[in-house]
Amino acid sequence: GRGNVASLLGVGAGGGLLVENSSPRVLNCSFDSNGGVHGGGIAVLGGAPFFQNCVVRNNSAFGSVTPGLDGIGGGIYVRNGSGTVVFEGCTIELNVSRLCGGGAYVRDAVGEFRGGSFFTNGTTLPSFDLAGNKGGALFTEGSGSTLVEDMLLEGNSVLGGALPEGGAVVALHATTLRRCDIRTNFAGDAVVPGIGGGVSGGTLEDCQLVANVADLAGGGATGNASLLRCRVSLNRSQTGAGISECSAAECLIDGNLGSGTGSVEVGGGAAVSSLTNCIVRSNAVNGFGGGTYNCFLSSCIVENNTATAADANGAQGGGVYDGTATNCVLRGNDAVGVGYDPAFGGGACLATLVGCELLDNVALGDSTPSEGGGASSCTLVKCVLAGNAADHGAGASASSLDRCTLVDNVAGISGGGTFDCTTSSSILWANQPQALAGGSTTYSNVQGQAGVDPTNISAAPLFWIPAERDYHLRAGSPSIDTGALTAPLDPDGSRADQGAFPYDPAYCPAPAINCTAKVNSQGCLPSIGFTGSATLGGADDFVIRAINVLNQKSGLCFWGSASSAVPFQGGTKCVAPPTVRAPISNSGGNVGPDDGSGEYVFPLTHAYMTTNGMGVGATFYAQWWTRDPGSLSNTGLSDGLRFTICP
Numbered sequence: 015g016r017g018n019v020a021s022l023l024g025v026g027a028g029g030g031l032l033v034e035n036s037s038p039r040v041l042n043c044s045f046d047s048n049g050g051v052h053g054g055g056i057a058v059l060g061g062a063p064f065f066q067n068c069v070v071r072n073n074s075a076f077g078s079v080t081p082g083l084d085g086i087g088g089g090i091y092v093r094n095g096s097g098t099v100v101f102e103g104c105t106i107e108l109n110v111s112r113l114c115g116g117g118a119y120v121r122d123a124v125g126e127f128r129g130g131s132f133f134t135n136g137t138t139l140p141s142f143d144l145a146g147n148k149g150g151a152l153f154t155e156g157s158g159s160t161l162v163e164d165m166l167l168e169g170n171s172v173l174g175g176a177l178p179e180g181g182a183v184v185a186l187h188a189t190t191l192r193r194c195d196i197r198t199n200f201a202g203d204a205v206v207p208g209i210g211g212g213v214s215g216g217t218l219e220d221c222q223l224v225a226n227v228a229d230l231a232g233g234g235a236t237g238n239a240s241l242l243r244c245r246v247s248l249n250r251s252q253t254g255a256g257i258s259e260c261s262a263a264e265c266l267i268d269g270n271l272g273s274g275t276g277s278v279e280v281g282g283g284a285a286v287s288s289l290t291n292c293i294v295r296s297n298a299v300n301g302f303g304g305g306t307y308n309c310f311l312s313s314c315i316v317e318n319n320t321a322t323a324a325d326a327n328g329a330q331g332g333g334v335y336d337g338t339a340t341n342c343v344l345r346g347n348d349a350v351g352v353g354y355d356p357a358f359g360g361g362a363c364l365a366t367l368v369g370c371e372l373l374d375n376v377a378l379g380d381s382t383p384s385e386g387g388g389a390s391s392c393t394l395v396k397c398v399l400a401g402n403a404a405d406h407g408a409g410a411s412a413s414s415l416d417r418c419t420l421v422d423n424v425a426g427i428s429g430g431g432t433f434d435c436t437t438s439s440s441i442l443w444a445n446q447p448q449a450l451a452g453g454s455t456t457y458s459n460v461q462g463q464a465g466v467d468p469t470n471i472s473a474a475p476l477f478w479i480p481a482e483r484d485y486h487l488r489a490g491s492p493s494i495d496t497g498a499l500t501a502p503l504d505p506d507g508s509r510a511d512q513g514a515f516p517y518d519p520a521y522c523p524a525p526a527i528n529c530t531a532k533v534n535s536q537g538c539l540p541s542i543g544f545t546g547s548a549t550l551g552g553a554d555d556f557v558i559r560a561i562n563v564l565n566q567k568s569g570l571c572f573w574g575s576a577s578s579a580v581p582f583q584g585g586t587k588c589v590a591p592p593t594v595r596a597p598i599s600n601s602g603g604n605v606g607p608d609d610g611s612g613e614y615v616f617p618l619t620h621a622y623m624t625t626n627g628m629g630v631g632a633t634f635y636a637q638w639w640t641r642d643p644g645s646l647s648n649t650g651l652s653d654g655l656r657f658t659i660c661p
Contacts, residue, residue, distance in 0.1 A: 026051030027051060028053050028056060031056045031057070033058045033061055036060075037061045038064075040064070041065075042067045042068065043065075044068065044069040045069070045073060046071045047071075049073065049076055050091075051075065052087050052119070053087045053089075054075045054085070054089065055070040055089045056091070058090075059094060061097065066102045067103045068104045068105075069107075070089040070105070070107075070109065072107075072108045073088055073110075088109035088136075090109075090115075090119065091115075092118070092119065093122055098126055099123060101126065101128070104127070107132070108134050110137070111137050112147075114149045114153040114184065115152060117132045117150070118152050120152070120158065122156040125161070126160070127152075127161070127163070128161070129164045131167070132168070133170075135170045136171040136172065136173070137173065137174065147173060147178050148184040149179075149184035150171045150199060151170040151182045151199070154184070154189045155186035156187055158187055159188040160188070160189045161189075161192070162191045162194055163190075163193060164192070164194070165195075166195045167194060168196075168199070169198050172200075172208060177202075177230075178208030178209075179214050179237070180215075181201040181210065181212060181226055182226070183214065183216060191221055192218075192219045193219070193220045194221045195222050196213060196224070196234075197226065199227075201228040202230065208230055209236050210236040210237055211227040211232065212226035214239065219243060220242070220244065221241070222245045225247075225249060226249045229251060230251065231251055231254055231259070231285070232251055232253070232285075233273075234257050235256075238259055238260065239261075240262075242264060244262070244266075245266045245268075246262075246265060246267045246268070247267075248271075253279070253286075253307070254285030254286065255270035255271055255279070255281065255282050255297060256281075256282070256283045258285045261287060261290075262287060263291055265292045267294045268293070268295040271299070278301035279299035279324065280299060280302045280308075280335065281306055281309070281335075282319055282321075283316075286309065287309050288309065289310070290313060291313050291314065293315045295318055295319070300323070302327075302336075302363070303336070304319035305317075305334055306335070306337060307335045308335070308336040308337045310338050311337065312339075313342065315343045316334055316342060318346045320332055323357060328351055328357055328358060329358070329377075330390070331349060331365070332347035332350075332375060333361045333375060334347075334361070334367075335362070335364060336364045337365055337366075338365065339362070339368070341369045343370065344371070344373070344375060344388075345374050345375065346374050346375065347361050347376075348360055349376070351382055354380070356384065357378055358411070359386045359388075359389055359390035359392070360375035360376040360378070360384075360404065361388045361389055362390070363392065365392050365393075366392065366393045367392055367395070368394075369395070370398075372400075373398070373483070377390065383406055383426075384405045385404055385406045386406075386412070386413070387408040389410040394410065394418050396416070397418045398485055398514045399420045399431075403424050404426070405427045407425065407429040407433025408429065408430050409429075409430065410435050411429065411433040412434050412435065414437075415435055415438070416437075416438050417510065417512070418514055419513040419514040420442045421441070421443050421445070421485060423446075424447075428447070428448070429452070432449075432453060433450070434451070434452040435453040435455075438455075438498045439510050439512050440458045440512060440513060441458065441459045441485075441493055441513040442455070442459070443459065443474075443475055448462065448463060450463060456498065457496065459493045471496060475493045476491040476492070478521075478523055478633075479656075482526070482528075485513065487513065493513055494517045497509060505518075522631075522658055522660035522661070523633070523658045525548060525657040526655075526656050527543075527654070528577065529577070529579055529588030529653050531652050532585025532645075532650055534563070534640075534642050534644075535608065535644025535645045536564065536609060536644070538610040540561075540562050540650055542636070543558075544556065544558050544655060545559065548657045549659070549660040550620055550660075551660075551661045552661075556619075557618065558638075558655060560613065560652045563610065563612040564609070564610065564612050564642055566600065566604075566605060566612065568599070568600060568640070568641045569598070569599060569650075570599065571596040571637070571639075572593045572595045572636070572637060572639060573589060573594055573636040574591065574593040574634065574635055575635070577654065578635075582651070588637045589636065589637050590635075594626060599616065601640070614640070628659050629659060630661050631659065632658065633659075634658075635654055635656050636657070637652055637653070637655070638651070640652075
């Protein structure tokens with residue numbers, strides 16, 4: 015069908031094709047430049063037709079001057095289907111509706127759109143309905159369901175009305191988008207801002223939402239959409255540049271930005287949403303919550319986000335603002351003051367944090383000193399705060415801390431660990447320029463300042479591996495059984511310990527790879543690894559290995575009790591002296607020209623451990639040295655392995 019118009023008289027639907035209560039197969043057809051009240055290109059009123067490899071282009075649902083008859087479904091209109099209406103491999107582009115569903119509209123029917131595209135459809139004409147235009151590509155409502163699978167939804171838009179919504183999709187009935195690429199769609203404009211630049215509502219699985227825009231809220235998604243294993247990137251909005259009022263699990267939410275309209279922005283990654291096992295990375299706003307704003311987070315990583323001051327209220331919560339975070343990592347986030355507009359909470363502000371790690375966050379002041387590098391005005395329970403920085407309260411300011419560990423935080427003015435906080439049953443160690451300034455601290459291990467309360471102590475807490483931020487307590491730590499008498503008992507039923515990690519006699523750090531390998535003459539990176547368990551009481555099966563090494567070459571493993579990272583023979587030596595050399599071994603592998611088929615194996619047996627005094631609880635570092643005739647030094651080096659001898 016081309017250039018046809020369905021009259022306003024009668025049904026006024028299906029300018030190119032009208033299907034009523036029938037189920038034809040329509041293959042390789044084009045519906046171009048048609049018009050109607052509804053379904054400018056195709057209208058399906060009952061039945062279960064199948065469309066394959068069709069093009070639905072440049073159609074319009076122009077509506078009428080009669081209120082309530084605004085155009086719906088510029089390209090496709092499906093209603094009251096008696097079966098599944100399928101569009102497979104179809105291109106739906108450049109269609110326009112006056113009210114909603116610029117590309118397609120599905121109501122009280124089961125629809126499927128598979129393996130095609132919605133491109134540059136829109137609701138671009140002024141709407142008589144003050145609710146606003148909705149669903150530039152697709153609008154669903156009523157009973158039934160819609161599946162959109164393996165589709166590209168790009169460049170669709172909604173404009174006009176009081177609240178434009180869903181640049182690509184508005185889903186008001188059960189709608190699933192699976193493996194879809196949803197990008198560069200937008201809802202509203204500077205005159206009438208909208209919500210849900212990408213989608214509003216629906217369930218999204220393994221989708222990408224990229225570079226969508228909604229000035230008001232939900233640059234990528236809003237409307238209680240549910241996202242699973244999705245990537246939400248480079249979207250923009252004033253509230254929830256990535257997502258707003260959604261739930262997300264196992265998603266990457268990165269690189270989203272505030273709208274840049276000059277107003278205070280909140281929630282660069284997410285706003286008013288629930289996130290589980292997500293990564294929220296490198297998002298930014300001018301205002302509050304560079305990463306998240308008023309969200310519930312569980313087992314998430316919130317890193318490298320930024321909140322910059324937009325007015326006298328300052329920048330608050332570089333990573334997290336308001337809401338609750340449980341078992342999360344907040345690291346490398348920044349709250350940045352501008353002029354006299356302050357900065358609070360590089361990691362978090364006004365949030366409740368339980369079992370979280372706040373690492374290397376910064377509150378950066380300008381003309382006004384900053385507060386709370388890790389956290390400001392927060393409630394923290396069993397959290398680790400390490401490596402954070404601010405003018406006042408590098409670890410935390412104006413917060414409540416219970417059973418927390420604060421280490422290596424650095425304040426420019428005062429309160430390396432805490433500033434004006436209420437702290438109990440915690441460890442404050444190696445903070446600069448002093449452990450704390452102001453507030454109340456009780457039943458805690460405070461380096462150099464135990465005298466602020468008689469219940470405090472000041473004694474080395476005996477962390478497992480503080481250089482690697484393993485702050486579990488070793489046997490004999492003075493922080494065992496010295497927490498507040500009113501604190502909850504530890505898991506073993508004893509009095510609370512100080513710090514984030516109750517003493518566990520069975521705890522032993524797992525081996526970990528560190529340092530950097532040297533590229534060998536074949537362009538490979540020798541890689542250290544291990545199998546089995548480094549234990550003296552369990553199975554005798556711990557083996558230190560190296561792969562990606564030259565074949566048929568001699569090599570050896572060397573180890574010591576301290577790590578290093580110094581230049582050595584054109585690479586990096588990962589073990590500090592004194593070191594012990596294991597017996598020389600041959601890498602084996604292919605016979606012939608050099609390649610990367612070799613492998614080294616060093617069994618670290620119980621007998622070897624005992625002979626060399628490697629006792630339970632001791633930590634060691636290992637590295638492989640190899641022959642490499644093709645390198646300038648004639649040698650190669652793997653990366654490093656840290657391991658602890660367990661019971």
